[in-house]
Amino acid sequence: MKRYLSIWIIFGILLISLTNIPTIYARQVEIETDDLLVRSGPGTSYEPIGHVSSGQVFTYLDQEGEWISIDYHSETGWISAQFASITTEQENWEEKPSNDEDAQTDGNEGTVFTTIIPVDVVNLRSEPSTNGDIVTEIPIGEMISFSVMNDSDWIHVTWGDYTGYMPSWIIGDEMQFTEVQDSIFQGKVIVIDPGHGGIDVGAISAAGYYESDYAMMTSEVLRDTLEKLGATVYMTREDDYYYSLSPRASLANLHLADVFLSIHYNSTPQYPSANGMNTFYRESNDRALAGYVHNSLIETTEANDRGYDSGDYSVLRTGSRPGLLLELGFISNVEEEENIQSHQYQRKMTEGIIHGLRRYFSQR
Ligand SMILES: [Zn+2]
Structure with missing residues (x-):
């Protein structure tokens, strides 16, 4: 959301000199033994909260002595470090064996x-x-x-x-x-709009990162996945630069896009507990599309369901193609931001959007 933008621009300029580019993907922990106990704290005196097994991979959170904490079903779980290895997966997100x-x-x-x-x-x-x-x-x-x-x-x-x-x-x-590609996506044209960019950083997260960077991260993952499924994807921006809003939707008109998706994250620093996803459409024709994508997103991520509704957003206004604006979570919420930073959650969001699009395309 672009509230208090001018304040944020000033704040952003101040922060630019203080913050680095976020490390977008957290490190991962691979479990190396079967039936390993997950505990609520770093020691055997803490109560068990679950089990993990060999080969399972979790997002690395922290380390304390001989104990590692992981993102265990959105909770912090602690495991003994001797039964796990920490991988630097940062590039592996898009990595696949080239042959x-x-x-x-x-x-x-x-x-x-x-x-x-x-x-x-x-x-x-x-x-x-x-x-x-x-x-x-x-x-x-x-x-x-x-x-x-x-x-x-x-x-x-x-x-x-x-x-x-x-x-x-x-x-x-x-x-x-x-x-071998998913025939439903073959020949489909998707325009992805990573929200904000450049001087317009969008919202600023609890940890001090920018909505524009998170929107780009999600957009790139989504683009790569859609391309692998056979879709043709255009992005309204490929870099961290500000482009005004109406040409973004015009790009979808130009390419006769089957779907236009504007990717955003929400923020309400005054209510740091606010969380969940909203989906917006402009034309009532796009309500079905919004429903498919939104409901799939909620299914795969289990995020708080804030519903889907019509909204008169400038970035959708000039578009004549089916279009949605996705608010994929609150980066002002510490827990939700941690999710958003994680590889697994990004994957879940991408899966949700793709399931939704698949349902939408197969209904037409
Ligand atoms: Zn936004």
């Missing part, structure tokens, strides 16, 4: 990659064999994290709360990966 060799090299064992399921449905199994029980089925377009296993045609996969194994050929063949 078979990369995926199969011994040196990559333990490295966590992220990719998108390129085939209709994959069985996730409890063991690296077709004899293993089916833990769950993962549909096309879902994002998984995986690590390569030495001397095996199987990879170790984490998808949401599930872990298991799938054959490496599913993600290993670059040609297949790029050729």
Whole structure:
């Protein structure tokens, strides 16, 4: 939201000299033993709050002596450091093996990659064999994290709360990966508008970061995923520069976009507990689109549901294409900002938007 913009610009200029570019993706912790207790504090005297197992990956929060804290279902959980490894995944978010060799090299064992399921449905199994029980089925377009296993045609996969194994050929063949795409997105044109930019930093977060940076982070993840699914994506800005609002929607008109998405984060420093997501549309024709995307976002992220509604936003006003403005959470809320910074939550938001778009396109 662009409230008190002039105050924020002044505040922003003051902050520019004091803050660095945010480290957008938190570090990750991979569990290396089965049935490891998660505790509420850094020591065996703290009460257990759950269990984690080998291969599961969590966002790293902090370390105290021999204990590491992780984002455990949006709570802070502590585990013994000796049973886990901390990975610097920062680039891995978009990293996938560029070819078979990369995926199969011994040196990559333990490295966590992220990719998108390129085939209709994959069985996730409890063991690296077709004899293993089916833990769950993962549909096309879902994002998984995986690590390569030495001397095996199987990879170790984490998808949401599930872990298991799938054959490496599913993600290993670059040609297949790029050729097999989700037909629903093929030929679709999506224009993504990372809100604000440049001198207009948007809202300032509880931790002192800018809405414009968070909007860009989410937009880039969304763009990369949509492109992998076969969509053509245009961004209204690729850099940290301010572009006025009406040309942003005009870009969607120009490219005859199937959908225009303006990405924002909310902020109410006066009510730091406010949280959750809103979705706005301008034309009543776009109400169905708003419903699909909003409800999917709430489903995948479990964010507080602030509803979807019509809103007369300038960035939507000049658009003649179906368009939404997404307020993806309150960066003035400390907990919500921590979520937004995390790799897993960004993935969930992207999944939510993509599920919603898939439902919308398949209804037309
Ligand atoms: Zn905004």
